[in-house]
Amino acid sequence: YRSPGTGLYANLKKYNIPYPEAIFDIKFFTCDPRPFFLLAKELYPGKHKPNYVHYFVRMLHEKGLLLRMYTQNIDSLETRLLHPADYANVTKLRHTRRSFGAATRIFGILAAKSFLFTNNSTDVHTNESKTRLRKEIMSGKIPRCKICLGTVKPDVVFFGEELPERFFLHSKDFAKADLLIVMGTSLQIEPFGSIINTVRPTVPRLLLNKDHVGPFKREALKKTDVVELGDLTESVKKLVSMLGWHDELKELMEN
CATH class of the missing domain: 3.30.1600.10 (SIR2/SIRT2 'Small Domain')
Structure with missing residues (x-):
């Protein structure tokens, strides 16, 4: 945005x-x-297609590693990567807007x-x-x-409207998380600007973004914070390569 x-x-x-x-x-x-x-x-919806980053999130879901995805996007691209059977558990994805x-x-x-x-x-x-x-x-x-x-x-959800009730279940999500990945955001809008601080103190937080944002702007980052700046797609590709998922993700995108 x-x-x-x-x-x-x-x-x-x-x-x-x-x-x-x-x-x-x-x-x-x-x-x-x-x-x-x-x-x-x-x-x-229908004018644009999911990109590499969307498929990375899908891969996390496929591997049972995705507790929840929170997004402000309104293009529904994330939901296009859910199989019909997954809609029964659509809480896997939380939209704030x-x-x-x-x-x-x-x-x-x-x-x-x-x-x-x-x-x-x-x-x-x-x-x-x-x-x-x-x-x-x-x-x-x-x-x-x-x-x-x-x-x-x-x-x-427009500015001036209340967030959907399901969003406020986030407190349970963040307490359960073992890793928080923050991608492609300014963190200027609440509640996103503050909810990333609600994970347990020992939980690693990974920022993949164009710029330092929110608490990642601090000169002295927490020991559990990791920042990778640059083009988001390239950063995610780097992470996928480090995880050894390149071929799997390529196959997922092709199928």
Whole structure:
């Protein structure tokens, strides 16, 4: 999001918004949803493919080493690497901003998951067609509920909205972790900025990132902290090579 020159926020001028974060601000969205849906057209699932880093996370899962993955990404690429049988245990993946994998109606209408829509009085309005929503977004339209005409938005947690309840189970996760890997993040947004400090004192923390961030900015790192700066994909490839997983990961990506 925040990488200078290449991050999402550095490339939002064309959307004519007052400040970069406004595109994910619920108050701004309520007033003018058009910029968000222009961006949604570019980010909608299916337009992009999982990369090497996504497959590395999948490899951790395959080997039974992944306790949990926390992500702020909204492109759903991580979930594309889960086999259908894994969706019963989708808690393996925790989104703080959720993703385009579900949708919500606003302006007085609150929604459930998987494109099932419910209003605040719990009366079910209708099941919105995922195909219709995608078609409208990709054609540049603002999707509307056919019943109440409220704006439909992907189930993304905007600034100004509460985090999903399942996120707050993190305290149990971090107490169980034997290793914490932090990748591709600025750690500027809470609760990410602080939750990485909740692992046990003896647990190693590995930062694979373009820059020093958060507690890794300290001149004197903890003995259990390791930092590898540079291109994220290249850093992960280096780690995979050290683990002796190169051929396995290559096969996973090909299959």
